[in-house]
Amino acid sequence: MKPIATTRSATGIQTGKLAVWWVLASEVVIFGGLLASYIMHRLGHPEWADAAAVTNTTIGAINTFVLLTSSLTAVLAHQAAERGDGPRAARFLGFTILGALTFIGIKAYEWSYEISHGYTILTNTFWSFYYTAAGLHALHVIAGAIIMGFVALDARKNIELHRVELIGIYWHFVDVVWIFLFPLLYIAK
Amino acid sequence: MADHSSEHHGDGHYIKIYLILLALLFVSILGPELEIQIVTLITAFGVAVIKANLVVGHFMHLNVEKPIIKWVLGASVVLLALFWAGVAPDVQKHEGYQWENLAAQAAVERGIEDPAEHEEGAAASHEGEEALAAAVIGPPPTHGPLPGGYNFTHLVFWGVVGLVAVGTNAVAIMLSFGAGLLALETIKGDESSG
Numbered sequence: 441m442k443p444i445a446t447t448r449s450a451t452g453i454q455t456g457k458l459a460v461w462w463v464l465a466s467e468v469v470i471f472g473g474l475l476a477s478y479i480m481h482r483l484g485h486p487e488w489a490d491a492a493a494v495t496n497t498t499i500g501a502i503n504t505f506v507l508l509t510s511s512l513t514a515v516l517a518h519q520a521a522e523r524g525d526g527p528r529a530a531r532f533l534g535f536t537i538l539g540a541l542t543f544i545g546i547k548a549y550e551w552s553y554e555i556s557h558g559y560t561i562l563t564n565t566f567w568s569f570y571y572t573a574a575g576l577h578a579l580h581v582i583a584g585a586i587i588m589g590f591v592a593l594d595a596r597k598n599i600e601l602h603r604v605e606l607i608g609i610y611w612h613f614v615d616v617v618w619i620f621l622f623p624l625l626y627i628a629k
Numbered sequence: 630m631a632d633h634s635s636e637h638h639g640d641g642h643y644i645k646i647y648l649i650l651l652a653l654l655f656v657s658i659l660g661p662e663l664e665i666q667i668v669t670l671i672t673a674f675g676v677a678v679i680k681a682n683l684v685v686g687h688f689m690h691l692n693v694e695k696p697i698i699k700w701v702l703g704a705s706v707v708l709l710a711l712f713w714a715g716v717a718p719d720v721q722k723h724e725g726y727q728w729e730n731l732a733a734q735a736a737v738e739r740g741i742e743d744p745a746e747h748e749e750g751a752a753a754s755h756e757g758e759e760a761l762a763a764a765v766i767g768p769p770p771t772h773g774p775l776p777g778g779y780n781f782t783h784l785v786f787w788g789v790v791g792l793v794a795v796g797t798n799a800v801a802i803m804l805s806f807g808a809g810l811l812a813l814e815t816i817k818g819d820e821s822s823g
Binding site: 476508 | 640643644647650651654657660661669670673676677680681684685687688689694695697698701706708709712713716717721722723733739740741784787788794795799800802803806810813814817818
């Protein structure tokens with residue numbers, strides 16, 4: 441028998457999808473609040489440009505490329521799930537997880553380099569924001585990759601294929617956050 | 630499965646969007662090379678908005694999603710704008726009518742005069758500044774045992790303020806949205822049964 445509460449009658453939207461968008465609405469305020477605070481401080485403190493000049497634009501750009509590519513594989517996984525092809529969806533989710541691991545690996549290298557050169561979270565307020573914003577984003581990347589692993593395991597056996605779209609929506613949001621972090625932390629010198 | 634018409638697109642559509650996103654990434658990297666501030670601002674932030682729009686519209690399928698999702702996200706953006714409007718005058722400006730933020734002014738001055746010293750933290754604060762601050766606003770801020778001094782205590786303060794503000798907003802969004810949904814479904818349920 442089909443469970444009765446898979447779609448909310450008031451909105452006509454699948455319950456799981458509504459929940460994901462609901463979470464993202466609160467994430468908008470969480471990341472938005474953090475980034476808004478950063479921009480306000482940046483505008484009030486011209487001397488932050490000296491600290492921002494140290495961040496590595498090339499590494500930031502490579503990580504942007506990695507996340508954009510992982511977003512493509514996430515949406516291709518969704519397409520495969522739409523066609524009922526679970527194994528193909530799982531394969532694309534696997535590529536997305538690979539993207540997440542690459543992103544975290546590059547970030548680990550970048551942070552080790554910066555910390556070993558004396559730029560830590562306590563160096564000044566710019567670096568505090570830098571590590572807090574990028575760190576909170578990295579936590580979202582790690583959480584997304586773990587959940588994606590569980591979804592992919594089910595998808596491979598053609599189980600709960602609708603979840604491929606749900607984790608995809610979350611993953612694209614993580615990508616969108618980085619799209620704004622990249623110019624704020626790496627380009628605006 | 631998806632309750633919208635995303636299956637009209639083939640894989641080729643998403644690859645096309647991806648290639649546009651990569652082209653935009655190159656624009657945002659090359660923009661600052663011209664070293665014209667307005668061009669950097671447009672290529673960095675203007676392009677970021679276009680990129681985000683493409684991802685949200687095509688990859689997240691918001692452009693074919695039901696309007697209520699846009700309303701929920703819109704509510705978050707409005708709350709964010711309210712937060713910005715409320716806090717910006719205190720953070721972006723360092724003086725105003727009958728007030729002056731001496732600590733922030735000193736931080737700017739210190740950073741511009743000697744960035745290296747600024748980066749090493751504000752522990753090496755100037756005695757003259759502290760005396761001035763004491764004369765106008767009372768005792769100087771206490772420098773805790775942790776390194777970072779001024780910066781760290783202020784970060785903690787604004788962190789707590791921010792978390793409380795953001796957390797309250799997020800919970801308010803979730804509760805009001807859930808309550809609205811329940812009310813709507815109750816009304817609809819009554820209509821269908823009656």
